[in-house]
Amino acid sequence: MGDFFNLILVHPIINILVAIYSMLSFAHIPYALGFAIIGLTIIIRFVMYPLTTSQLKASAKMQKVTPHLSKIKEKYKGDAKKIQEETMRLYKEHGINPAAGCLPVLIQMPIIWALYSVLQRMVTLKPDVVVAEVNKIAYFDFYKLQNTWDPSFFGLPLGEMPSKLMSTAGPLILLVPILTGVFQFILSKMMIPAKTGVAVIEKDIEKKTQIDKKDAGDFASAFQTQSLFIFPVMIGFFAFSFPIGLSLYWNTFTIFGIIQQYKITGLGGLGEWIKKK
Amino acid sequence: MMKKILISIIDVYQAFMSSILKNILGVNKMCRLSPTCSEYAKIAINKEGILRGLRKSAIRILSCQPFTN
Incomplete structure (x- = not known):
């Protein structure tokens, strides 16, 4: 195989x-x-x-x-x-x-x-x-x-992990995992459709089914509903403990995804935040 | 015994892997069949045993593509 x-x-x-x-x-x-x-x-x-x-x-x-x-x-x-x-x-x-x-x-x-x-x-x-x-x-x-x-x-060694570079390069190296998490968050946020009347109804329904599922384990259900926040943190943690070359791959991958998502469905959930400011 | 192990593997998939996959691939709702394939697999394995259940689930996953109705 x-x-x-x-x-x-x-x-x-x-x-x-x-x-x-x-x-x-x-x-x-x-x-x-x-x-x-x-x-x-x-x-x-x-x-x-x-x-x-x-x-x-x-x-x-x-x-x-x-x-x-x-x-x-x-x-x-x-x-x-x-x-x-x-x-x-x-x-x-x-x-x-x-x-x-x-x-x-x-x-x-x-x-x-x-x-x-x-x-x-x-x-x-x-x-x-x-x-x-x-x-x-x-x-x-x-x-x-x-x-x-x-x-x-x-200047960044592609084969080294930020976790190992901390002692030599200092806390500035943390920018690598942080940026990786931020890009991931932007993409995840864009994936959530902008709130419309329809989406609100859907949320109500989701809430109902969540109550039904409550006994399925609180951690699991929290993971699903909060994955918008948990997933970028997880990716950031991976970027911290994997070689920097992989973060370079993942960030390129994500930024391409952000552009593609924007071309196809627009800003999605990110739109609300940008308009507010 | 084997049944229980298989079903709890699917449970773990549903709880964690599924939302990770959705985040990586950028999809929120990806199932057009209902119940979802993983839910279907749980029911099938429970009802029909491991071999038949797995076979039916595999057929079902493979039937979710552009060439079938």
Whole structure:
């Protein structure tokens, strides 16, 4: 399984990364490794762009029809077949059915994971083994490495974790995890649709179901409702304890996501805050 | 016994993994089937046993894509 994953995803992605790196360093661009990570992430995001777009649109539509769905469920309580029928009719009316489904999600997961494992592996290579390790995986001679790479990006060592750098670089290094958390929060906030009449009704319904679920464990339900805040903190903590190269990947990924989200659904929940000021 | 373990794995997924996934991928509502696939899997495993339950759940997850109605 691991070999198969390497063959179809990890090794091809390493090849793209090294090809970009060789191009950049051939052009004498400084911090080529860091820019190669950014470039690679953007390329992968563009490849996934249609998938993500269809999924964002479907999600926004689903959100719109949710109150109707709850009404249907209440109206035909106990009649599962009727509920199914009415649901399908509703989906057709709003044009949800054909474009969506969770297939786009299932396809994106391994890609995101592969990118993570590639970078984890690449940025933590010891300088003296970089050339040998990378050239073993490179498909073509023309972008094979001649020398080891410079593993720093504007002074930040891409292979080190902020948690270890605290003692040498001081608390300023905390900016890396904090910024990572902030970008993540902006994206998460944008994902929540702006409050409209519909959304308010939906919240009422959610509250009702929450009361039903209360015995399901307070921590779990708190996690779900507060994930807007908990998730960015979690990501920030990851950025603190993972190599900085991974934070570079994740921030590029998130910023691309913010732009894409803005183009498709606008500012979402973030809009209320910006208008207030 | 195995049943209970499987179902509690799904519980953990529902409580934590699901909202993490939603945050990473930027979706709030992603299920068009109801109950959700994970809820369905819990019911199926409970009712029909591990093998049949898992098979039915797998079929259900795979049926959630653009090529089926």
